[in-house]
Amino acid sequence: MQDGHSFIAARPAPVQAPSLDQLFSRTAARRPEAQALVDPADKERVTGQPPRRLSYAEADVAVARLAAYFVEVGLPSGAIVAVQLPNTVEAVVTILAAMRAGLSVALLPQLWRQAELSDAINRIRARALVTMSRIDGVDHADLAMNAAAEAFSVRQVFSFGDNTPEGSVPLDYITFDEDRTPHLPDRGAERTSLITFDVLPDGLRAVPRTQAQVIAGGLAVMLDADIPAGTRIMSATMPSSFAGICASMVTWLLSGGRLALHHPFETDVLLSQIAHDRCALLVAPAPLALRLGETGAFADLPQLNQVIGLWRAPEQAATSSSWTYARSFIDLYAFGEAGLFAVPRDGEGTPAPVAPGARPLQGQGSAGVACEVFISDHGTVGMRGAMVPLAAYAAQRSSDLLLTRDKPDHVDTGYAARLDRRNGAICITAPPSGVLNVGGYRFLTNDLNTWAQRLPQGGMLTALPDRISGHRLAGRASDNARARAALAQLGLNPLMVEAFRERS
Template identity: 55%
Template sequence: MIQTNVSPTLDGLFRRILARKPDALALLDPLNKPRVTGHTPRRLTYADADRAITALSAHFIEAGLPNNSVVAIQLPNTVEFVLTVLAAHRAGLVVALLPLLWRQAELTVALNRIGARAIVTAAKIDGISHADLAMNAAADAFSIRHVCGFGSDLPEGMASLDDAIETQSTTGRAVTPDGRRAAMISFDVTADGFRPVPRTHLSLIAAGLALSLESNIPQGSALMSAFAPTSFAGLTSSLAIWLLTAGALALHHPFDGEILAHQINEQSCETLIAPAQLTLRLGEIDMDSRLPSLRHVLALWRAPEQVASSPAWSGGPAALTDVYLFGEAGLFGARRAADGTPAPILPGLHGAPRDVSGSSIAGEILLTSRGTLGLRGPMVTTAAYAPLPPAGDSLSTPPPRDYVDTDYSARLDRTTGAISITSPPNGIMAVGGYRFLAQDLQEWARRLGPGALLTALPDRLSGHRLAGRARDNARAREALSELGLNPLMVEAFRDRPQVS
């Protein structure tokens, strides 16, 4: 029975669709799943998905995870990710999203910071034993009480979630659907350091509404998500939009261009959600003939300062919406003009959709006194980004701030009044979806001894790329792996061919 006198949750949205069309197609795995996890791709109706969600929720409850405890998830872009998130919410748990490139060092810090009670992963992802990574990180995180995973050959002590789905237990508990409760935790890096960013169901739904309405995605649309889900933007642009549009969600684990095109055509996907660099490459092909079903493209920009200088969109009948991402602080979307050029971003309130008078307020864009871009609105968690208290013995604290300073430098165009985002935050290096403090790179290089250098170089596609130099690159890679650092840092010390 669906309660209508409470604010909506993600699982509540799923149950409403389930009640209307249980036999409709809901979730589709990547076609390259056998390479990613070694498993056969799955196609689930809403009824199939509901049975799996119920069984996984029962497993979490039977494992003794208390209501409102945190379960950390490190999974690829497959149906298991979506099922696990909704199952955790059905069990009254909060989901923490762990990026796939994180290894033991980052995992341990994150798990201890949020007091996670459980961790969910897969046996292997792209050939890497994430099950072993999870077990090692759990050993260093004193709050972890339950480790579970999908796949075969799981380590001793790790519970099988495939077995849980097959068991089909229906154990449940009373959970009041309340959109104001915490739904997820993601992780950001700011000038003040590493910080968890919690969000409620309503925050996620607000962001999903802003994007789906701005890009004009119709109800029942077949969606293709090729964006890693382990962030606020990733979860919003896939799971939240899917639940709001009540269509089918096809997933692609990045990236294989031929397989992605085949998936889009096989499912007649009308909407593609992908990193901006990938979508702009699609605009260079004959989309009318190669991807005839596409009508809506959401380009997610991890480096939003690059939107203004990007080429005009020439994707035929498919309309492009630029989605500006500011780490985990917030986002907004702007559909491109008829000529394919980026839409001007004006300060002040913006609706959902952005340019329709009288629409619901999606948020507000502002310039701070520091000459940086600020965000406020229903999707923005100001408390997570509150400035640190002043040092010293003073008992006075600054007044609370009702916006988040993204630290992206910005200015007003005197002619148009539009905001121009000019540069990313100082001291923060972004490599794709991963952010580091520049001082952290220097610290890790120092651990390798004299003569070692680790730095971030500007990169048009990903923001930055890492480059390393050591007296012995092979030994440097081995040392960084033993320290539990992610592959971005390890592979920065790869041997490069000599130029004659």
């Protein structure tokens, strides 16, 4: 790792614990003809590729082909594959294929550009990078090639889609069209890990988890939300975070149902997808779901029984609007990449109190606690339990979020909180100091100031509070077009670049 950080690998999962791929394979063997994965209806607009609908048998073949190819090109067992893909079938197939091939998977946010991609890839020493040729009009294959050129560890760049650049290996034919189903020897898929990225006061941090920890997160969502087996799920959350993966892909694997994907956000497309696929559960950012509820958008969707609203700014949940529909709404609180928990709303549609203490996995003893939530000695939300990756945060300095001990027993999330004297519930009052959250993408305040200094004289870049996304970026320059071009050339993500868009 660079910048004085050492990468702490996740401990191997117990041999008897199922892997994500084993959960998938069991359903594929039991229900091969059932539909498993459904692409966004507007996928052609997003990626230029027609949407796919895969049965479990078809998805299993695609996973097997891609896994075998990863082995054939020389990726060793335990190597890390970085994945930057949209919310499409390719993302799910790639994650399962990499794990079946004995590889660990690092999830990269879609809005990351060259500067952030290069930093993250160098930190984890990824051996390969998988992306899509174009996403929402952006040439991601070219971004991947440029980022890989700055990372000594990367040996291969793979890309789905058309018109892949020279040096990038196209994957569509290998995964979906090749006329073979190869045999792949067991490479210990249960020992691989899933890596996401968090932003802490000391900067970007890779957060590896064993598959057992990932499954514990998915179980927490499934059990707290009381999701029945075989549920048809519509996911409008990006596959680039622990909360996004647990609420969509892992709950799908655990329930053995159907996972329909929506690439955020085209409201009309989302609603038509839910109706067409008769989805019973919607997973979406909580502010978006509540706003759709207020407009009556769900009135003509009788099959929709549950909505899981993901709060990436959990301090905003308590003051959110009420849910007025008879169908249930579950608040899913995500604390960066440290952990999550779900709480169904009360009978009046308002957020239920968050009680401190353990949240056990159903049918297990004290060793099966998905997570325990409490207020730390610093007056912040602390978490521990089966899903919480203590090792990933153990290297933090004493001034950082973790309560410093030789053997830490919890992660301090940094979210300020207090106990309600009336009911003893945890009230989350503020986000971590020095960290900005823009729609799920976290920045350091200092980094924002550093980039602002690159602007011409008189230029300004700042973060403003926003009720929907936590914060929003706003910029001002004498020549906005020139400022946008300069920031894009530096490899910054579009949240910063578009802060200088022209306003009427």
